[in-house]
Amino acid sequence: MDTFDNANPFQYAPAPESRDIARLKPSYGIYLNGEFRDGRGEAVKTINPATEEPLAEIAEADATDVDDAVSAARAAYQGTWSRTTPAERSKYLFRIARAIQERGRELAVLETLDNGKPISESRDVDIPTAAAHFFYYAGWADKLGYAGFGPEPRPIGVAGQIIPWNFPLLMAAWKIAPALATGNTVVLKPAETTPLTAITLAEIIAECDLPAGVVNILPGGPSVGQALVEHPGVDKIAFTGSTAVGKQIQKSVAVSGKRLSLELGGKAANIVFDDAPIDQAVEGIVNGIFFNQGHVCCAGSRLLVQESVHEEVIAALQERLQTLRMGDPLDKNTDIGAINSAAQLARVRALADSGDAEGAIRWSPECHLPDKGFWFPPTIFTGVSQANRIAREEIFGPVLSVLTFRTPAEAVEKANNTPYGLSAGIWTEKGSRILWMANRLRAGVIWANTFNRFDPTSPFGGYQESGFGREGGRHGLEAYLAQ
Amino acid sequence: MVWRHTLPSKAKVSAAKAAAKAAPVDPPARLAVRKTYKLYIGGAFPRSESGRSYPVTDAHGKLLAHAAQASRKDVRDAVSAARKAFAGWSGATAYNRGQVLYRVAEMLEGRREQFLAEVIAAETGTAADAAAQVDAAIDRWVWYAGWTDKYAQIVGGANPVAGPYFNFSLPEPSGVVGIIAPQESSLLGFVSVVAPAIAMGNTVVVIASSQRPLPAVSLAEALATSDLPGGVVNLLTGSAAELAPWLASHLDVNCLDLTGIDPADRVPLAVAAADTVKRVFAPGPIDLAADPGMSRLGAFVETKTVWHPTGV
Numbered sequence: 001m002d003t004f005d006n007a008n009p010f011q012y013a014p015a016p017e018s019r020d021i022a023r024l025k026p027s028y029g030i031y032l033n034g035e036f037r038d039g040r041g042e043a044v045k046t047i048n049p050a051t052e053e054p055l056a057e058i059a060e061a062d063a064t065d066v067d068d069a070v071s072a073a074r075a076a077y078q079g080t081w082s083r084t085t086p087a088e089r090s091k092y093l094f095r096i097a098r099a100i101q102e103r104g105r106e107l108a109v110l111e112t113l114d115n116g117k118p119i120s121e122s123r124d125v126d127i128p129t130a131a132a133h134f135f136y137y138a139g140w141a142d143k144l145g146y147a148g149f150g151p152e153p154r155p156i157g158v159a160g161q162i163i164p165w166n167f168p169l170l171m172a173a174w175k176i177a178p179a180l181a182t183g184n185t186v187v188l189k190p191a192e193t194t195p196l197t198a199i200t201l202a203e204i205i206a207e208c209d210l211p212a213g214v215v216n217i218l219p220g221g222p223s224v225g226q227a228l229v230e231h232p233g234v235d236k237i238a239f240t241g242s243t244a245v246g247k248q249i250q251k252s253v254a255v256s257g258k259r260l261s262l263e264l265g266g267k268a269a270n271i272v273f274d275d276a277p278i279d280q281a282v283e284g285i286v287n288g289i290f291f292n293q294g295h296v297c298c299a300g301s302r303l304l305v306q307e308s309v310h311e312e313v314i315a316a317l318q319e320r321l322q323t324l325r326m327g328d329p330l331d332k333n334t335d336i337g338a339i340n341s342a343a344q345l346a347r348v349r350a351l352a353d354s355g356d357a358e359g360a361i362r363w364s365p366e367c368h369l370p371d372k373g374f375w376f377p378p379t380i381f382t383g384v385s386q387a388n389r390i391a392r393e394e395i396f397g398p399v400l401s402v403l404t405f406r407t408p409a410e411a412v413e414k415a416n417n418t419p420y421g422l423s424a425g426i427w428t429e430k431g432s433r434i435l436w437m438a439n440r441l442r443a444g445v446i447w448a449n450t451f452n453r454f455d456p457t458s459p460f461g462g463y464q465e466s467g468f469g470r471e472g473g474r475h476g477l478e479a480y481l482a483q
Numbered sequence: 484m485v486w487r488h489t490l491p492s493k494a495k496v497s498a499a500k501a502a503a504k505a506a507p508v509d510p511p512a513r514l515a516v517r518k519t520y521k522l523y524i525g526g527a528f529p530r531s532e533s534g535r536s537y538p539v540t541d542a543h544g545k546l547l548a549h550a551a552q553a554s555r556k557d558v559r560d561a562v563s564a565a566r567k568a569f570a571g572w573s574g575a576t577a578y579n580r581g582q583v584l585y586r587v588a589e590m591l592e593g594r595r596e597q598f599l600a601e602v603i604a605a606e607t608g609t610a611a612d613a614a615a616q617v618d619a620a621i622d623r624w625v626w627y628a629g630w631t632d633k634y635a636q637i638v639g640g641a642n643p644v645a646g647p648y649f650n651f652s653l654p655e656p657s658g659v660v661g662i663i664a665p666q667e668s669s670l671l672g673f674v675s676v677v678a679p680a681i682a683m684g685n686t687v688v689v690i691a692s693s694q695r696p697l698p699a700v701s702l703a704e705a706l707a708t709s710d711l712p713g714g715v716v717n718l719l720t721g722s723a724a725e726l727a728p729w730l731a732s733h734l735d736v737n738c739l740d741l742t743g744i745d746p747a748d749r750v751p752l753a754v755a756a757a758d759t760v761k762r763v764f765a766p767g768p769i770d771l772a773a774d775p776g777m778s779r780l781g782a783f784v785e786t787k788t789v790w791h792p793t794g795v
Contacts, residue, residue, distance in 0.1 A: 132645065148637065148638065243760070246760065247757050247758060247760060248757075250756075250757035250760060251754045251757040254750060254753035254754045254756070254757055254763070255750055255753075255754065262760065264760065419759070421785075434791065438787075438789045439574075440574075442658075443787070444785060444786065444787060444788065445787075445788050445789075445790070446787065446788070446789040446790070447790045448789065448790065448791045449791060449792055450648065450790055450791070450792050453644070453646065453648060453790050455642070455644035455645055455646065455650070457642040457643050457644055457645075457650075458642045458644050458650050458652070458788055458790070459642070459652050459786050459788050460788070461786065463657070463785050464658075464737065464759075464760065465759060465760045466760075467760060468760065468762050468785075470786050473642055473652065473788075475638075475652065475786050483778070
């Protein structure tokens with residue numbers, strides 16, 4: 001802003017982070033057996049979803065690269081990595097954690113460019129939490145015998161890991177750190193629209209002198225993921241993504257007999273009681289559904305408000321949404337960034353349109369959407385019925401469906417009325433009610449008077465069709481130990 | 484009208500005694516009251532809705548009884564009963580669940596001789612083998628009764644998160660578990676798969692050994708008198724091959740235990756189970772004599788993690 005605007009004295013001046021910090025290269029390939037080379041698959045451009053500008057070209061992997069990577073991971077598993085002592089494994093992981101911290105700013109800018117999420121989030125959540133995850137599991141590597149999984153826990157072997165585009169580096173950390181700590185080797189496929197931080201993580205891993213083949217990173221599309229899932233040389237599959245794909249993977253693995261952990265979709269209820277501190281609850285509602293543009297499997301996408309405070313909560317929420325800043329993800333003042341891809345934008349639009357068609361009432365703050373890029377305004381639907389698609393299906397976007405309830409029992413019943421079960425939120429000042437609710441909500445993570453908190457020590461994962469297995473904490477080791 | 488009891492005259496009695504001596508025929512043995520082996524669903528003992536039954540024989544082909552041959556609709560009714568019972572049973576205190584499981588052991592101990600006879604008949608085995616099995620089955624209830632209020636302390640706890648929050652994780656039951664019980668061991672095998680699942684607060688639909696179902700049906704009678712709420716254990720007898728696919732594909736079943744299915748036949752069931760992301764437990768050969776360990780306790784639980792801010 002060039003001149004001071006007297007009519008709007010509290011406007012923010014633009015405060016963009018420099019994209020040069022990302023040290024973008026014109027092209028990236030795959031990381032296989034300790035070497036960087038082009039994959040044998042298609043060369044695709046990864047774009048900045050905020051501008052639709054190409055960022056770099058990715059020489060993706062194909063099925064033959066998967067073969068090579070699995071062979072390399074097998075050789076490393078039987079060779080160098082099994083001869084590496086647990087204490088040395090631990091030190092490699094500590095090294096990686098430190099190196100991520102050292103290159104944190106670069107990774108944050110790179111993540112924001114590739115994903116579209118606000119720099120404040122990649123800088124303050126994604127990257128530090130990824131480093132913390134390596135730091136946490138580093139310490140487990142030489143203490144596994146004390147973890148409660150028997151006196152001599154053994155690794156499974158070669159782990160095939162497939163991760164989503166919503167938290168690209170963080171999901172890579174969630175997958176790689178526990179796998180290596182327990183002595184497995186890894187072939188990881190990042191999401192097709194967000195490969196850049198995963199490849200940069202490969203550079204960090206190489207700089208940390210991790211033995212060749214212990215970690216292999218193969219950018220690619222669904223066919224690469226399928227080749228990995230079906231590969232006979234893979235002993236364990238870990239998948240984070242949609243429930244539909246998770247079911248296909250579970251079927252494939254049912255035939256091949258691999259070990260499996262799944263972290264799938266969600267349709268979390270965020271429940272606000274009439275005694276909740278409304279201002280805090282509104283912050284929690286906003287965080288719950290608009291953090292990362294709602295591209296969060298545990299997003300609080302169904303707001304259940306006690307009927308007596310419905311109008312008050314909605315009014316406060318609408319007022320708060322008018323202050324959210326949507327725009328350039330690299331701007332440090334930005335609250336809401338871009339939708340990650342054209343395909344995801346189409347899905348969000350289609351589901352929001354179904355909300356209109358089924359009689360819910362749509363509201364969005366006035367906001368200017370940039371001409372280029374993939375944008376969807378923060379949106380609230382009120383008057384939603386449990387049967388509406390927007391109350392049942394995961395939208396994975398900044399769209400909140402509001403329902404009401406009268407009694408705690410009704411809140412529980414509505415909250416649990418879903419095949420999912422990943423997370424839930426409770427807002428009330430009454431401690432006994434929190435514990436009563438937490439006991440009855442069928443979800444793997446319950447946030448009471450907070451939402452969307454993550455920590456390496458805290459197990460994360462779902463009930464029912466939100467998947468099985470836990471990531472994080474002592475519990476997260478189990479998915480990578482032989483039974 | 485007044486009834487007068489008239490005693491037979493001494494002469495008549497003497498004559499009868501003489502006749503008995505003359506033709507030494509044993510008095511007719513008392514006719515046994517045979518049991519109808521039925522299903523156990525929702526705390527009641529219905530026959531199969533299909534009206535079907537099938538002959539159960541011992542290894543020599545001798546008929547032991549006709550057991551109810553459950554159908555798809557019986558699976559449906561059993562799942563529905565299990566779901567209905569889940570809130571109450573999972574909401575019961577761990578201490579209460581422990582007492583109920585211990586009560587099952589008490590009931591079995593009192594009917595030890597009956598189960599001995601039934602296991603010997605069902606498995607055409609020796610008395611010594613059957614005694615070992617019945618004793619182990621009773622002791623297994625005691626083992627799991629003691630686990631109900633300890634498992635959460637072993638696997639749960641506080642997580643030291645890096646922020647102003649208190650955070651703890653606890654195991655919770657997964658829900659309705661569909662179980663195919665071992666085919667060989669008629670009683671101990673059945674107890675070994677059912678007890679750990681309900682100890683954790685799950686409710687179950689269990690298909691008994693197809694060829695040796697009778698001791699399990701008698702066990703259900705002990706369950707029914709052990710303060711176990713109706714619907715926590717629902718027992719089906721019949722063809723595991725016919726019933727298991729309905730259990731595997733049922734939308735309201737959360738977990739599937741394939742212990743009693745031959746490994747060669749497990750894949751289609753595990754594939755069907757994926758449609759609702761069921762937790763599938765498909766262990767190797769079950770060693771019933773070994774320490775049962777904790778693996779079956781962990782097979783059908785979810786970890787729930789709760790966060791709350793700290794502050795004033």
